[in-house]
Amino acid sequence: MPESKKNQSRSDQGKPIVEFINVSKIYDKYRQEVVALEDISFKIDKGEFVSIVGRSGTGKSTIVKLMIAEEKATKGGVKVLDWDLNKIRDRRVPEFRRQLGVVFQDYKLLTRKTVYENVAYAMVVSGQSIAKIKRTVPQVLDLVGLKDKGRRFPKELSGGEQQRTAIARALVHRPELLVADEMTGELDVLYAWEIMEILLKINQMGTTVIIATHDRDIVNKINKRVITLEEGKIIRDQKKGDYLL
Numbered sequence: 474m475p476e477s478k479k480n481q482s483r484s485d486q487g488k489p490i491v492e493f494i495n496v497s498k499i500y501d502k503y504r505q506e507v508v509a510l511e512d513i514s515f516k517i518d519k520g521e522f523v524s525i526v527g528r529s530g531t532g533k534s535t536i537v538k539l540m541i542a543e544e545k546a547t548k549g550g551v552k553v554l555d556w557d558l559n560k561i562r563d564r565r566v567p568e569f570r571r572q573l574g575v576v577f578q579d580y581k582l583l584t585r586k587t588v589y590e591n592v593a594y595a596m597v598v599s600g601q602s603i604a605k606i607k608r609t610v611p612q613v614l615d616l617v618g619l620k621d622k623g624r625r626f627p628k629e630l631s632g633g634e635q636q637r638t639a640i641a642r643a644l645v646h647r648p649e650l651l652v653a654d655e656m657t658g659e660l661d662v663l664y665a666w667e668i669m670e671i672l673l674k675i676n677q678m679g680t681t682v683i684i685a686t687h688d689r690d691i692v693n694k695i696n697k698r699v700i701t702l703e704e705g706k707i708i709r710d711q712k713k714g715d716y717l718l
């Protein structure tokens with residue numbers, strides 16, 4: 474590691490990985506304003522595991538979209554990793570995204586590609602070497618428990634296995650931060666818990682994990698920090714929280 478980088482990471486210690494400063498998000502829908510987030514502030518430190526919870530329409534996905542630079546804040550500041558997302562230029566968004574792992578509910582696997590190819594593809598498009606791809610893909614498949622399923626196509630997988638493929642794909646760039654929106658929503662309880670265990674394992678290995686969910690049972694079971702939203706506002710932020718709604 475170059476000396477300058479080393480010094481930088483030392484002085485970075487204690488600096489949040491995500492920071493929302495008085496953020497509001499107002500969508501324009503058919504010329505009607507929808508206030509999705511109203512003046513919310515929070516910080517997430519390196520290594521945390523945070524669940525963002527709340528009923529439907531309370532702004533969970535909006536927080537995720539702001540965090541991954543898919544939407545811009547109407548007011549306030551959003552900082553993620555070392556990026557100021559209010560000022561990020563469109564052409565630099567792909568570079569920023571490669572530093573994140575993102576998993577959505579509709580995980581959009583490529584149906585004509587195998588599990589291995591789906592995961593490798595993210596590395597191919599960012600110009601990684603074949604040697605690195607061959608080394609990394611089996612490692613991440615192993616991490617999500619799909620070592621033996623690399624040759625299957627998405628339609629030959631269970632819902633939970635498809636989701637794990639999407640997680641593997643999100644991990645190929647070894648992100649410092651993994652953001653997941655409502656991943657366990659459509660899975661049955663057993664699969665949902667399996668996915669959560671993988672996310673906890675990834676977190677234990679050092680990755681910061683942020684999930685938006687309304688799966689109350691799981692959030693209560695893992696006993697990690699919970700940020701609760703109601704009508705676009707944070708009504709609770711508990712270090713070892715419960716989902717009380």
Ligand SMILES: Nc1ncnc2c1ncn2[C@@H]1O[C@H](COP(=O)(O)OP(=O)(O)OP(=O)(O)O)[C@@H](O)[C@H]1O
Pocket residue numbers: 500501502507508509527528529530531532533534535536655687
């Ligand atoms: N692109 C958009 N245009 C207009 N309004 C939007 C848009 N996206 C979200 N909204 C509105 O913003 C509010 C917050 O939506 P958001 O998707 O963040 O909620 P959520 O907590 O993720 O809900 P769910 O649990 O149903 O996924 C809702 O009132 C929603 O209708």
Ligand SMILES: [Mg+2]
Pocket residue numbers: 533534535655
């Ligand atoms: Mg949502």
